[in-house]
Amino acid sequence: MPELPPAVRGFGVTFKTMFKKVVTEQYPEQADRFPPKPRFHGRHQLNRWPDGLEKCVGCELCAWACPADAILVEGADNTDTERFSPGERYGRVYQINYLRCIFCGLCIEACPTRALTMTNVYELADDNRADLIFEKSELLAPLLPGMIAPPHSMVPGTTEKDYYAGQVSGSVPEQEPDGDAAIWFEKQGYKA
């Protein structure tokens, strides 16, 4: 078979490709069509108990495990009037610096209460550094139905052990925060 001129031969590749499946993903136009895989390491989330209390106890084990020194945690005491988590201790300050995070997931492995997990959210770009340091208010999981925004009491008659044992399935009316707590909560800049 006589050789086609090289210039024409080159178009063969083009021609063949026209009948192949397109692998290019159009981002951001068609982002929805290509969701990440379920185990993709995306932005972190601080989870809640079914009644809305936070799972984080402020132990700093995530910060300790982090190879990139991206996490800052400060623990504090829960009090009877200002309770954020079951038990004695909660994370008063929680920040993750996404300029440093390498999404290795060691932090979520270290978390003893499963408070910290990772979502699939990967859209983490911004035009300034400060906004890429996520505060606790940005990392906290959204309130689902049946959850009340802390601070509020534990479900009456339970201890923190009941929370860990899965005995608490949602909030009860007694936990509704009174006006004071709600105002305080707002002042802290939490988005309910």
Added chain:
Amino acid sequence: MTLAPHQTSVQPVDTVTVSVDGIEVRVPKGMLIIRVAELMGIEIPRFCDHPLLDPVAACRMCLIEIDGQGQPQPACAQTVTDGMVIKTQRTSELAKEAQEGVMEFLLLNHPLDCPVCDKGGECPLQNQAMTVGRPEARFDEKRRTFPKPINVSAQILLDRERCVSCARCTRFADQIAGDPMLELLERGAQQQVGIGPDAPFDSYYSGNTIQICPVGALTSSLYRFRSRPFDLVSTPTACEHCASGCALRTDVRRGVITRRLAWDDPEVNEDWNCDKGRFAFLYTADGRVETPLVREDGRLRVASWPEALDTAAHGLAAARGRAGVLTGGRLTREDAYAYAKFARLALGTNDIDFRNRVSGDEEAQFLASMVAGRRLGPTYSDLDHAPLVLLAGLETEDESPIIFLRLRKAVRSHGLRVQAISAVRTRSLDKLQASWWACQPGNEAWALRQIIDGPQGADALAGLRQPGAVILIGERLAGVPGALSAAAALADATGAKLGWVPRRAGERGALDAGALPGLLPGGRQVTDEGARAQVAAVWGVRSDVLPSRIGRSSSQVIAAIRSDAARADADSEPAVQALLVAGLDVEDSPEAGAFRQALDEVPFLVAVSTHHNEVTERADVVFPSAVVAEKAGGFTDWEGRVRSFGPAIRESSSVADGRILAMVADVMEVPFGTGDVASLRAELDSLTPSTVTRAAAPQVASSAAPTPESGYALLATWRLLLDRGRLQEGEPHLAATARPTEAVMSRATANSLGVANAATVTLSTARGSVTLPLAIGDVADGAVWAPLNSEGCALLGIGATYGSVVRVTGGAR
């Protein structure tokens, strides 16, 4: 951890030869096996063992095998004998299994608290469970639990589940502090540390138990949940609260102090410190002066540094030769030295005094002749070895807590005899098994003279003549005429070592730095021409620049300002034109009222202060200065030992007093140097004398205390360790462990005053009164004791101080 060497000279010791893990060593006879292994670098796990506590072998973690003994033995309680063959977990299967078994038992009931436990990250239990524990837990029953933490005191919390029953805390409380309020209660799985009903662990040394607890069972309200070890930047430092000179460690998280710990210094505080040094650091946060301030139209306003420096320099230059400097007792030695130098060079005056307390000329002379510029001594180690220690005008637990610990150690270890000339038989005297020589406040001089030539003194005199005997006197004797003269004479007559124990951390350093009207740095006298020449040479000035007349003390300066103001004619030159005041509190002064008025009246007032206070309020120029944690410097403890430290909060931009003075001097065109710590320290050290012509010891005749009329009593008083002091602000948990504010007197005194049945008594002076609950105790007859500066009992505020005569009435008035 090391122990204080007990011999200053090397003495031959009996040795034995033992083998540990197959390695032969010769060690002193009677050493514990665990110490031998430590010296060899072989680590035996342990919980209860502590080198400064008596062995108990409570935890069984240190089990090892000794050839010829079937059972594993605790290494922390067995001493070595010649030819002993020891095998640790490294070479003995028996020891390894025994340790694994003990660890398994310890963990049976241990909670899974690590994430919420303060010890996590620095926990001997975590560490040793990893190194010698079994990798898998075999226990899946329900664990024993206790309700979460209980307060053993306002400051100290106990999580009983975490306790491994090592008895370190209880042994510390009993053996070291002598406050046996913590005890192991119950038996078996219910064994727990606890306190008696209504008997909280209010020991001045309670914080040490947190530090030595090998688990997180004991925590402090202050530090609970504050941080993890890896967050902290630790700096060795020296304590600013008293003249004991504790080595401490300050832990800082992102520019904020989170906790302080005792640091190991075998020569001084060993492994311990007091709760004030440990917990009182929050004062650094609030009420700080943040920028320079200048007075304009009668009001202070924020000013730039150059403006404030200019204003201060002009005002002070105009007052050259007619300015006073009051520095207080809290400055580092370098800063005090900077004031001493500034006074002489920039202000041309010797009117500088660090004593913002009861003081006097006799004391100044005493300090010049017996203390200033002297090298080390007497020391803690002298207390350790003394046959007899005589205390006069000094309540060790309140005024120098580490002296108390050292005395107690010597009492326990070799039967040191302590004698105390004191108005009150205090708890500390009981804990020292001291013989109490009841002495009315103001009669100390007489009592000291009695030892020299009185009939009852022969025994004490013979005791003090023994080699190594020590006399310790407190700063409060400055207010008792003749007492310091008598103490000096007694030391002279017996050959006993004489130690002067001031209360504030900076006093000894300020004395050695020359912050006194009659003294230049290094104990040199201002009237001594040769001494002036030496100092002038170091300062690089001609020696006739230095003023040669003895200056005025703080009370004389205050009096001079008052009389200036009282003189009506405005034309005559004021005797004091300007005052430079460092961070001191007016209310600490025994003449606070006059001091306040003097501050109002003095034509020009410059304050250098860390905090806003009564001085800054009245000042014409205020400079913000650095607190101890923010700067480098050093204190000189009561022994004369220099305790240098670096800045703990490195990110601070605050400036130390020395630098501020250098900047002012610069504007005044006075050759002062840069005023940085390193150069001030170098100058000061080069001025440490080899020989100095000293003033003679004071020879003030002693007089007896006045005999109070009926209805009146002599006041015995001092500051409790925990009280209203400025540097303890912001720590309510600490304040809650303070000793009660009460008036104490003997039953006989109460009867003769007719208040025996009263619940409260009122102590009054011409200027006011305080009402306190009454307690009956061992107090010299005719005297009443009350704290000098506690909540609801600010005695200086009513013009009462040690030895004052106060009116005592029953019930509230």
